[in-house]
Amino acid sequence: MSELVARTGRHQQRYVDGYRLIAGCIPFRYKYSETDDGEPSEKNIEVLMISSTSGPGLLFPKGGWENDETVKEAAVREAVEEAGVRGDLKHFLGEYYFKSKTLQDEFSPEGLCKAAMYALLVKEELDSWPEKSLPGECCRHSWMKEALEEGFRKWLSDGMISTMEENNHILTSISSPKEEE
Template sequence: MSGLVARTGRHQQRYEAGCRLIAGCIPFKHRNPDEGSNENSEKVVEVLMINSPSGPGLLFPKGGWENDETVEEAAIREAIEEAGVRGVLMEFLGHYHFKSKTLQDEFSPEGSCKATMFALFVEEELESWPEQSTRIRSWLTIPEAYENCRHPWMREALKDGFSKWHENKISTGEAFPDQD
């Protein structure tokens, strides 16, 4: 597994109308209710966030969508590279526009970015992953994640994309993959 290496450089980056295209995901799992609670209690949803080497607050894994991959493949790759998790993309959550001070370049001088975000059901947490030396993983409840989220657009993806989709799945009784 140690053969995994994070991609670097921007020569493969995709752009659209002056926006750098970003792919990302909100990794999640279900935690069984705490001991002593009613056995009919709903499982608690936890989302995985990572620290940012460039400042305070937590982030969801995301990065540039490259020319040789689909947006889904890019989202899965970023989850492995940045957060060290593998899983199944369950749902497209939406497109989110933001400006990045660190991603300004000749193709996007304003730093405009358009992120395509997905819900990723985590099936495996890797013991080693490409960015483990600079990233710390944190499993948080949705309210905790919302509070600790560094970027407003990620908060929006969590609240308006992920939370609404997840509540709808539960209320309609649709099954999630089994977790061991």
């Protein structure tokens, strides 16, 4: 298998009406509790968040949607590049608008961004990926909290959230009474 390399630069970046187009996902997996006799009992959802070298706090994998890919392909690519996970997109969570101080350029001088966010069911965790780093402390951006709470949680149904660290990833568990395929 060839080495994974992150895309860099903005020459392929998509823009619409002064907004840089972003694609991202909320990676998740189902985690089952077991009873004392080893039988499955309670089903929980673990949500993966990542840290970034650009500042404190946790993020969902996201990045520029480029001209040579669909928005779904960009969301899947970002999950591999930034979080080291592969999986299946299960649901479009919505579009989220934000302003970035670091993403200002000639096509979006105010740093306006529009992020298309998806739920990605994790099927594989990679040992190594292009942007591997150590975990951070808490979710950095309010629009990402909104994507989790209003998009992802609404899609699953209301539940409890808790956070745990595993394999250099931060996992947020959401209790969910149902599994939607």
